Amino acid sequence: MDTFLTYTVFGLSTAAIYAVAASGLVLTYTTSGIFNFAHGAIGMFAAFVYWQLRFQWGWPTPVALVVVLFVLAPLFGAILEVGIMRGLEKASEAVRVVVAVAVLSGLVGLALWIWPPNTARPFSGFYPGSKIHIAGAAVTAHQLISMGCAIAVAIGLALILRRTRAGADMRAVVDNRALLVVFGGRPDRVAALSWAIGASLAALAGILIAPALQLSVLPLTLLVVNAYAAAIIGRLSRLPATFVGALIIGLAEAYGVGYLSSRGGFFGGIRPAIPVLILFVALLALPHARLRGQLSRRSLDWFPSPSMSRAVASAGALVVAALVLGPHLGPANLFTANRALALGIVALSLVPLVGYAGQVALCQMSFAGIGALAMANTAPGGSPLGLVAAFVVAAVAGAIVALPALRLRGIYLALATAAFAVALDRWVFIQDAIRLFGRKIPLFGIYSVNVARPRIGGVSFGSNRAQLVLLAMVFALFALLVVAIRRSAYGRMLLAMRESPAACATLGLRLTVTKLSVFALSAGMAGVGGALLGGVHTAVAADTFSFFQTLPVLLLAVVGGIGTVNGAFLGAVLLGLFQAVARIFPSTNNVINVLPGLAGVGLARNPGGLASDLHMAVAGLRAGRPRRRPAESAEVPVEWIGIDRAITPADVAALDAALGMSSAR
Amino acid sequence: MSTLAAPVETALGPILELRGIHAGYHGIEVVSGVDLSVLPGEIYALVGPNGAGKSTTVAVAACLHAPTAGDVLLGGRVVNGARPQDLCHLGVCLVPEGRSVFPNLSVHENLWLATHAGVALDEIESRAYGRFPVLGTRRAQLAGTLSGGEQQMLALARAVAVNPAVLLVDELSMGLAPVIIAELYGFIREIASAGVTVVLVEQFARTVLGLADRAAVMSNGKIVGAGRPDEVEGVLEAAYLGAL
Numbered sequence: 001m002d003t004f005l006t007y008t009v010f011g012l013s014t015a016a017i018y019a020v021a022a023s024g025l026v027l028t029y030t031t032s033g034i035f036n037f038a039h040g041a042i043g044m045f046a047a048f049v050y051w052q053l054r055f056q057w058g059w060p061t062p063v064a065l066v067v068v069l070f071v072l073a074p075l076f077g078a079i080l081e082v083g084i085m086r087g088l089e090k091a092s093e094a095v096r097v098v099v100a101v102a103v104l105s106g107l108v109g110l111a112l113w114i115w116p117p118n119t120a121r122p123f124s125g126f127y128p129g130s131k132i133h134i135a136g137a138a139v140t141a142h143q144l145i146s147m148g149c150a151i152a153v154a155i156g157l158a159l160i161l162r163r164t165r166a167g168a169d170m171r172a173v174v175d176n177r178a179l180l181v182v183f184g185g186r187p188d189r190v191a192a193l194s195w196a197i198g199a200s201l202a203a204l205a206g207i208l209i210a211p212a213l214q215l216s217v218l219p220l221t222l223l224v225v226n227a228y229a230a231a232i233i234g235r236l237s238r239l240p241a242t243f244v245g246a247l248i249i250g251l252a253e254a255y256g257v258g259y260l261s262s263r264g265g266f267f268g269g270i271r272p273a274i275p276v277l278i279l280f281v282a283l284l285a286l287p288h289a290r291l292r293g294q295l296s297r298r299s300l301d302w303f304p305s306p307s308m309s310r311a312v313a314s315a316g317a318l319v320v321a322a323l324v325l326g327p328h329l330g331p332a333n334l335f336t337a338n339r340a341l342a343l344g345i346v347a348l349s350l351v352p353l354v355g356y357a358g359q360v361a362l363c364q365m366s367f368a369g370i371g372a373l374a375m376a377n378t379a380p381g382g383s384p385l386g387l388v389a390a391f392v393v394a395a396v397a398g399a400i401v402a403l404p405a406l407r408l409r410g411i412y413l414a415l416a417t418a419a420f421a422v423a424l425d426r427w428v429f430i431q432d433a434i435r436l437f438g439r440k441i442p443l444f445g446i447y448s449v450n451v452a453r454p455r456i457g458g459v460s461f462g463s464n465r466a467q468l469v470l471l472a473m474v475f476a477l478f479a480l481l482v483v484a485i486r487r488s489a490y491g492r493m494l495l496a497m498r499e500s501p502a503a504c505a506t507l508g509l510r511l512t513v514t515k516l517s518v519f520a521l522s523a524g525m526a527g528v529g530g531a532l533l534g535g536v537h538t539a540v541a542a543d544t545f546s547f548f549q550t551l552p553v554l555l556l557a558v559v560g561g562i563g564t565v566n567g568a569f570l571g572a573v574l575l576g577l578f579q580a581v582a583r584i585f586p587s588t589n590n591v592i593n594v595l596p597g598l599a600g601v602g603l604a605r606n607p608g609g610l611a612s613d614l615h616m617a618v619a620g621l622r623a624g625r626p627r628r629r630p631a632e633s634a635e636v637p638v639e640w641i642g643i644d645r646a647i648t649p650a651d652v653a654a655l656d657a658a659l660g661m662s663s664a665r
Numbered sequence: 666m667s668t669l670a671a672p673v674e675t676a677l678g679p680i681l682e683l684r685g686i687h688a689g690y691h692g693i694e695v696v697s698g699v700d701l702s703v704l705p706g707e708i709y710a711l712v713g714p715n716g717a718g719k720s721t722t723v724a725v726a727a728c729l730h731a732p733t734a735g736d737v738l739l740g741g742r743v744v745n746g747a748r749p750q751d752l753c754h755l756g757v758c759l760v761p762e763g764r765s766v767f768p769n770l771s772v773h774e775n776l777w778l779a780t781h782a783g784v785a786l787d788e789i790e791s792r793a794y795g796r797f798p799v800l801g802t803r804r805a806q807l808a809g810t811l812s813g814g815e816q817q818m819l820a821l822a823r824a825v826a827v828n829p830a831v832l833l834v835d836e837l838s839m840g841l842a843p844v845i846i847a848e849l850y851g852f853i854r855e856i857a858s859a860g861v862t863v864v865l866v867e868q869f870a871r872t873v874l875g876l877a878d879r880a881a882v883m884s885n886g887k888i889v890g891a892g893r894p895d896e897v898e899g900v901l902e903a904a905y906l907g908a909l
Contacts, residue, residue, distance in 0.1 A: 165777055165778075167779065168770065168774045168777050168778060169778065171767070171769060171774070172767045172770060172774075172778050174769065175767035175768055175769050175770060176766075176767055177766050178729065178761065179761060179766075179767065180767075180778065181729070181749045181750055182727065182729070182749060182752075182753060182758065182759045182761065182765075183751035183753060183778050183779055183781055183782070183824075183827060184754055184761075184781030184782045184822070184827065185750070185752050185756075185778060185781050186750060315718055514672075611754070
């Protein structure tokens, strides 16, 4: 009984922290429509800043707390909204997700730069050592404070949202942003305020959880995945249900620690994955109020349809370039190029799925990992059948993930796929083996797995140079496939599904088949990319294919331009360049970690990606003058383009007089 | 604080004027050279078939949409570049197309948002519930759960609450029963008689022409006829049947 109580107290205190984090997430999502994937990273960063102030520089606790929670974090949140997120109003869901992911990876890079890992950073909770006993269970002061914070946040948010006009404004922005403007409200201020509050809550959660996780960058950042589940149980809009969700997750996790950890076997390792499994189940089980609303969002994206002859020429050029360049590259550059091309294949697999079909998936590297495992297990000698197996197994896995996710769109799909990826990271990939259909299939375990380099038709692609040619060939083939898809009826179906699933359904298109097939195809391509990546490394461990590894690939693919094959290639080139620079100038390593984030943040200004910019520039050169996309105006525009000057009080008085109104302003 | 006064002397000229407005979306022009002048205190109807550019025209007038060319004048002064919020504070209020309420906010909270223009909440509520008692009985109900007619009542009550000098109403009658439309038009007439200038945009022309002092007919982004209702009646058929 005592242990039960102890675990309950432990669960309640983590639940409290999840509730604080999740309510910040819900607040920012409802008022801006942007799911802040960087929420955990903000909390992580705030915890580090707090550590710096409190423990490194020895500031008094209250001063450090006030500075972090009420000055720095809200300021950061507001700047984030004003500087980055505000530009995303018209952007597609993929770009929204990617920009938030970019902020996440930028913050992670920055934190690793400022506070290098592998240094012990003692981080004690509030009033260390002091505890009280309730019904035989010890409750530490830190746990009590955590619970108190959650209650205070709950009451405070309820008061703000229900009892102040700023709160009514926040909820009005969600309903109809343009209408609020018509009535003189300032949606931009409302959004900045809610992001400020959201960032402050993230910071509070980060500081409260840090003592339990020992101030390290990635676990703190990923912690928010647990809070995602609570937010989803609150359907991303209801704070009370969010708190209930946090309770469920906190307690389930605590009881998992208490009663599951001693067991062995496949399901013995399930404990770290509990929150993401709850997230997955919650996503599938709960109805989604906002889904319908998203149908009305229109975004203009760029999906050129190149001619087949041109695509063949480009694909051929790539292979020839690989043949010509290969002998001139040193081993290190060859490795970088090979790795970038293999990841480029994974990025290419995102084009039909995220680009054409508009399905934002965050588990592409997991499929790549499955492909690498399939290659390792079926073709230890490098038989090309291994690549086929990688495609097939990953495609099947893709279909299996897509099946429950069929009814999910947008951010919900992104979260479900993130949950899948994290569940594989924390639970499945690190197992030694899995039993399926009576066969024992080895997995990564905690060591690395050898992946053979392919040998096709007696030609060995064992050398690094041959690898480059092989990768270029596979990339070229898949690129042709993607171009062919874009030009086909199937491709038009994908684009149509992206624009309006409802309209597609009324036209008699079978959405289920379309969605499943594009998921399977994309996962299959990623699987081949993973198998080849495994070959490039010759031995790969589970962390090569973790959730975090998906982020830069998606990021750079979208930065390159997710609607085009060229975009995926550009993404790969960027990836390779960043690595090459980091290798040649080791001192720039930290800057390089931040770069993908910065590049992604740049998307907020140009959602079409680099490929569209280059296309416009080239087209402009051809026409003899720089060509720009015409200035676009929104369907429900709130900004006045071409502002002459702001209205002054003198104008108001003059107008009031002209309108025959008594002016007492 | 601005308060409503009697209709302004017509000697002051038009209260709202559009001069040579061109506007469009994504480079496609939907309004091509619209001139419009609305006199103080009148009910002005802007009618025309679907896609004629009416809604875009009023969005331009409310500074919600930027024209590619032309000027918007309020009380004889160019207000190009004003933010829509500022225009609201200056007394121009748009009731956009569709049910323009905040569906997840209660009736009370919907009215609360009208206080941005400076009128106290108590004042707004007493006015709204006085004119539409049914809203008073639904004070705590979410606006999204009201009937279509009640939602439009709420939208109008809230719009009037900001003490507008010019009220722009886009498709008030859309999807409503004739008896409700009659009730709402009665309210529009009351608003106008209190000195507010009203611009009504309607796709179904006949009923609104009975209410308006003057009207303009739009077709394919241009004004094809303007004047007293009986004067524009002649061009209606051609505008709607596509002869223009």
